[in-house]
Amino acid sequence: MAINRWVDTPGTVGRHNSGNPITVGYIIQQKAGMPLSTYAAKNLFAPLQIQDFRWDFRPDPSNENNYCQVFLTPRDMAKFGQLFLQNGRRKGKQLLPAAWVRESTAPHSVVQNIPYGYFWWLKYLDAGNTRYYSFAAQGNGGQKIYVFRSLDLVVVTTGANFNSKSPADELIAKFVLPAFNKKGPQ
Known part of the structure; x- marks a missing residue:
């Protein structure tokens, strides 16, 4: 058998x-x-x-x-997100190869119906009638780093929803991203 x-x-x-x-x-x-x-x-x-x-x-x-x-502290999580937003650069110094940043934030598989790069979830959030694309590092409990390239924005959330769904996506879509809707489609 x-x-x-x-x-x-x-x-x-x-x-x-x-x-x-x-x-x-x-x-x-x-x-x-x-x-x-x-x-x-x-x-x-x-x-x-x-x-x-x-x-x-x-x-x-x-x-x-x-x-x-x-x-990490939320502020330090944001520094990591900012490093990826700036294609691996920090204060004029290339800390990570820009090619690696691009490669790691490109889709390589699909996990739970969400495109996935190298340790980055490639997600979108809808705020009203506007869709915002991001890549996100997500940890258990709601620890998340979102990078929205089109907005030049890094959003960090923390939480304690361990081993359960975090409300972070809904909170960002409802309270953070609508502030950018007046600027037009992203």
Whole structure:
């Protein structure tokens, strides 16, 4: 009797999986020859002037409750979003290759009927009769970074709706984006 090891036919259905970013983090850690948090502190967080972060990256069973998540303040989350809004530049210095920013925010799969890049959800929100396109980093509980290129806007939300749907999309569509509707279609 043959055993089907796949939930779906490979390449047909995308599913969010915390194991993927953990695997990427582990590869970076191995190639850098130092803990991921140390590498990120030196090469990403320091240039972004992010000092108040916690990242206990241990890709093993001892870390299963938070899946190696990084903890940032909302202001620092906005700095990360701004870095991507500015195509990897911060204060005149290229911190990330612009080509990587474009590639990571382009669609590569569809997860839960939403286009997905490399760790970015490619979403739109409707405010009235206007549709606004964004890419968004989304964490459990409502921690989200939205980047609206057409508006030159980064929106950060935080919350505590762990393992349930966050109201962030609806709140942004209802209270933030309508302020831009007078400027015309985006």
